[in-house]
Amino acid sequence: MAEAAETARKSIGARRNPQSADAILEAAEAVLVEAGYAGFSIEAVARRARAGKPTIYRWWPSKAALLLEVYQRGKRVEVPDTGKLDDDLVGFLKNLFFHWRETSSGSVFRSLIAEAQSDESAALALAGYAAGRRSHTGEIIERARARGEIAAGIDAALVADLVASYAWRHLLTNQLDEDEATLRRMVGYLLRGIEAR
Amino acid sequence: MAEAAETARKSIGARRNPQSADAILEAAEAVLVEAGYAGFSIEAVARRARAGKPTIYRWWPSKAALLLEVYQRGKRVEVPDTGKLDDDLVGFLKNLFFHWRETSSGSVFRSLIAEAQSDESAALALAGYAAGRRSHTGEIIERARARGEIAAGIDAALVADLVASYAWRHLLTNQLDEDEATLRRMVGYLLRGIEAR
């Protein structure tokens, strides 16, 4: 999140200037953190990055594209591999919530979801991204399946969907501070059900 | 969604004119349906309702407040009571998805969630509303508990949270067309777990 160089950037010839791209992405992140999605405008980003608006529009056709790239620049959430499905899922959610809470990622992803509600391209981008992540999350399930922890015929994608849904909703409603016990209980319900037996 | 009377509405004294309120709410709904959240502006609502902007701002301090009231005007989703938790939950989700898909409610609620990402008051309003709905959904669980279908110590609110999360995510990602089988499978995971036993 370092500031752009003092001297104004100039064109470096007939090709994309990576300094500008960086400055824009960093400015976008900073604007989002400082002013929130409400204050996130291309104008504001251009102002902060000392870039021209057309430079932004040339490389990112929409706010969504910019948001998506900012999000993807953020560090990945670690996916634990403890050998037990419970702990993997709880650990994953803990990491994810922490990541969303303590870095700019939460703001960025929230904004991306919000943007997707009014911008078709954002919706598509989000759908694509989510699909990728779901398969990613699905790995935890698949590993458990390989270990024989999962009943036959379980749809890993559907389980991943449920877990992701829970995470999304807590992100969107500012409830990223759930304690581990609650996460563990939730995972328990999912693994062992809630029915009396 | 009937059009307002031809004659211009006037003041009816030093108190709110319900005709104007109705016209504004209907216009808000119509704008949202026709132009989506992207085209949902106070100006557009005022234009369509043949109302002055100050009349809108007088009674609804923010877009969020207007959205919330539009959503609450929508008919309630029926909460089934079949005597079996599976069927209740599947039926509830089916009804909810149908309601969101086939009426304006889906657009409205999506917009409300999006708005809550940039507007503090919308976030509060949404939190309040969601709390109310969650306890509502929790009733299904509580009824099941009363029938002895639920294991001891299950947190009904947490289960309701999971179900609502699933619904929200499908709303936000334009996936309200899940077939009953998928819903049933999902509910099955929740009730009986996914672990091998």
Added chain:
Amino acid sequence: MAEAAETARKSIGARRNPQSADAILEAAEAVLVEAGYAGFSIEAVARRARAGKPTIYRWWPSKAALLLEVYQRGKRVEVPDTGKLDDDLVGFLKNLFFHWRETSSGSVFRSLIAEAQSDESAALALAGYAAGRRSHTGEIIERARARGEIAAGIDAALVADLVASYAWRHLLTNQLDEDEATLRRMVGYLLRGIEAR
């Protein structure tokens, strides 16, 4: 400029309430003094007078009418009668400038002239008022004529017009602080001309 009574004024039957009229005129004057013509709105007057807007519109059909009455409530400018035309005119202008400078009259009259540039009725009202005042000012000239100070065939109205013009322009350009010497010189030009003889 005493404040209205604490208790709210009510109707006193099917006739004009002089208390309200007074309160409105005083409020109009106060608003004009404190906020200038730019801040002079019927709303502001109604607010300050604790009066309903229709009460104002009922009795004064336009801002101009209100301004005119406020101006006419102001104390008259003394027209001196020293027996010498020079001193009468200089004294009159001194009194007028002082009156405009030190009371609210200046603001009010300026506003009236400004209003007359966009409001036909204000223009008419102003024309009528100015005619009355001109004949008034003309008296100074006529008295001088009676004393034989004036050459034969002089058009008193035209002279009054010139004097009033000078006063207006100084009012409109915030130059009401001319010293007596300048006024005396100006009057001297008018009385004895500027040609070399």
Added chain:
Amino acid sequence: MAEAAETARKSIGARRNPQSADAILEAAEAVLVEAGYAGFSIEAVARRARAGKPTIYRWWPSKAALLLEVYQRGKRVEVPDTGKLDDDLVGFLKNLFFHWRETSSGSVFRSLIAEAQSDESAALALAGYAAGRRSHTGEIIERARARGEIAAGIDAALVADLVASYAWRHLLTNQLDEDEATLRRMVGYLLRGIEAR
């Protein structure tokens, strides 16, 4: 006052587009002529000029600035030089009254004076402009002084002030149709005085 080209104006790079400036000034003049000062709003000008409001505000910080430039675009009034002060002054007033009466200049200047009564910046602009014009008018007097027509010690600026005052007042009270005889009489008073001798 030709209409703007059919095709929408675009930016011509990072500098002011003179086509837009022209269109705005012409529109301002047209609005003033057609709707008067009462109907003269930035919105109306922008609408008529097919310009964005920010484009207007970017170059003219206030209505006053716009009015002033519109006025200055108007053709200059010819200042006659007949060799006789009487004729010069009468001719100048005749030209000025004609100019104000028959072109849009009258409306514009009236509006400017009105605006100056509520807008500080307009007052300043007007003061600056008037100073320039007064020295301009003073030239007539100075020429006469050079010819020896004027008595010693006469303050040319003060005379110019008187003449301008007369013109202003007639503009502001819709009395621009004075016949030449009246003007000549007025100038006569100023040159030769009104006292009996």
Added chain:
DNA sequence: TGCTAATCGAGACGGTACGTCTAGTCTTTTT
């Protein structure tokens, strides 16, 4: 004495304009 009629404060109404902000496009100049 009870009724009528006009007045009062109050404030909502549909509108228009304000001055600012952003969107997304455009062109010029510089590298």
Added chain:
DNA sequence: AAAAAGACTAGACGTACCGTCTCGATTAGCA
């Protein structure tokens, strides 16, 4: 060819006032 710079049209933002309207309360004068 791509960069910055910033102007361009367009239109939404939330607020202030406009002039009109309807209300409920008030009170004088007429019946």
